[in-house]
Amino acid sequence: MRRLWQRGKFHLSALMLLVPLPFLPNYFSPKPIFAPPEIRRDLTAGAFPLRLVTYDEAPHWGGNGERMKEYRIHLRPADIDRVRGVFLRVGKPRNLRAAGALGFGNPYEREAEVAVPAEPAGTEELWVTVEDWNGQVHQASTPLAGFLGGK
Template sequence: MPRFWRRGRFHLSALMLLVPLPFLPDYFSPKPIFVPPEIRRDLAVGDFSVTLATYDEAPGRMPTGERMKAYRIHVRPADIDRIRGIFLRVGKPRSLRTAGTLAFGNPYEREAEVTVPDELAGREELWVTVEDWSGGMHQASLPLGEIFGGRR
């Protein structure tokens, strides 16, 4: 029995080296294997011009039960040094304290995950709040249906 197991281990390790071989061409190809279509919208927020992008898929449900939708925010290179923070929220924020989710990431492309209500009436808006370094707040809204994606 020990001799059989020694031989079996050798063949099992050789098999483990061969299993990934069919996937190597996809791994080294420059194009992604599967990327859903993307929805992009340009938006003027005060003096700033931003582009919102998201994948055309329904929001995911988090372990806490909330539905979350991920957005990427592209900022013009000329505006990067002037922007302190970018916030996203479904529904109009009452103040900077309730501005929504703070976008994070590198200055050129920031990311934010926004909480989406379970029941959508169809007239909700995605509000973008940009805070500059002087403390000024600039806001703009976009109908959520234009940048939502997926099935509602």
């Protein structure tokens, strides 16, 4: 009986190594397995065409008590070296100090988490501020109403 258990342990451990193999392609794919549909907007801020992408889900409550929404910012590969920073904000920024949430992460796909109003009126705009390495500031806006997601 003891010898049977020793042999069974060996085969059981080999089986446990083989069970996750069918799930590996999904694990290494860049897109989440159960991702909600995306909402995309193409904008041009000065000389920089960019694409804003967000998931079609409702904003979540952040740790600071505000509703937060995550946006991804895609720049053209030719513009990546020219852009110093990309900022997102609901409402027109007064100056560069109040430009909003800075896009961070991978230069090809930056992410920014923006504070959105708890009860939007439908007239708000999402402003994108792009600063290049020469210090020039370029801005563009898009209506927030159809770009908030998850009503």
